[in-house]
Amino acid sequence: MTGVGQPLGFLCPAPRPSPAAPWTAATPWLREVLHLPSADRPSVPLVTTLYLPPGDGPFPLWVFNHGKSFGGDARAQPRCEPIAFARVLIRHGHAVAAPNRRGFADSGGVHCSHWLNPLAGAGCCARDIWAAVEALLAHPKIDAGRIVVAGHSYGALGTLAYGGEFRHPGVRALVNFMGGLRAEREDGWQQPLLRTFRHLGRRTRCPSLWFYGRNDSFWPIELARSLHAAYVERGAPARFVDVGHFRDDAHGLVLDEAGVVRWWPEVARLLAASGMRGD
Known part of the structure; x- marks a missing residue:
């Protein structure tokens, strides 16, 4: 299931990005809730929210992969609805899909992960990401040749695993928003995570764009830079962006309307360089 698409680098100069377009309550969009089959036999439903611009398409697609809350049952997490993220991309002519992986929210199945083996957890996520993308390719309004897969926190770790092992040919780039997996209270989780990033x-x-902040309650910026250094050690193309301080905790930047100005200019450059412009 490894993709064979041609990687796109970041070395060529890209056109100047347009500013994030204004959003109002009257801005049109369409919203569908899909039950996509997992890769299991028998399969279980991966409940997915798909946001579409008005029109017939086909539209470039972003697949946004959610994180995992500390403590509690993953099923108790609300269904992933990244409104702040989707609004910007839809305004620029992109579709956004937000699948809920096995064992999260109202999706079926069970998700098992532990900080002692983040590579196994990343692979579990990646398998569900593959299944969601595979199903979305059949949607009549999706352009199967223009896809970006992104993730937040644990979902970003799964996104990087998907890019290495499972990537579809139409996936042109990956975006990592504050990715990783850590222990809640135990010590020693940093080394397994570093080994996982090095392996991935x-x-x-596949080129990737990484966002980390200086007041992230999950990842100190020095650790984030070490994760990036481990990942690019053997030549993986990944550009690191330090977004500085954001509110009380930079970990939530991508889920916050106020965070758009921090990540959109870099994403717009990525889209221009990758031939992913939707508008």
Whole structure:
């Protein structure tokens, strides 16, 4: 299931990005709730919210992969609805899909992960991401040749695993918003995570864009830079963006309307360089 698409680098100059377009309550969009089949036999439903611009398409697609809350049952997490993220991309002519992986919210199945083996957890996420993308390729309004897969926190770790092992040919780039997996209280979780990032970087040539902040309650910025260094050690193309301080906790930047100005200019450059412009 490894993708064979041609990687796109960041070395060529890209056109100047347009500013994030204004959003009002009257801005049109369409919203569908899909039950996509997992890769299991028998399959279970991956409940997915799909946001579409008005019109017939086909539209470039972003697949946004959610994180995992500390403590409690993953099923108790609300269904992933990244409104602040989707609004910007829809205004620029992109579709956004937000699948809920196995064992999260109202999706079926069970998700098992532990900070001692983040590579296994990343692979579990990646399998569900593959299944969601595979099903979305059949949607009549989706352009199967223009896809970006993104993720937040644990979902970003799964996104990087998907890019190395499972990537579809139409996936042109990956975006990592504050990705990783850590222990809640125990010590020693940093080394397994570093080894996982090093392993994932050895297995991909798909370009990725990384966002980390200086007041992230999950990842100190020094650790985030170490994760990036481990990932690019063998030549994986990944550009690191330090978004500085954001509110009380930079970890939530991508889910916050106020965070758009921090990530949109860099994403717009990525879209221009990757031939992913939707408008």
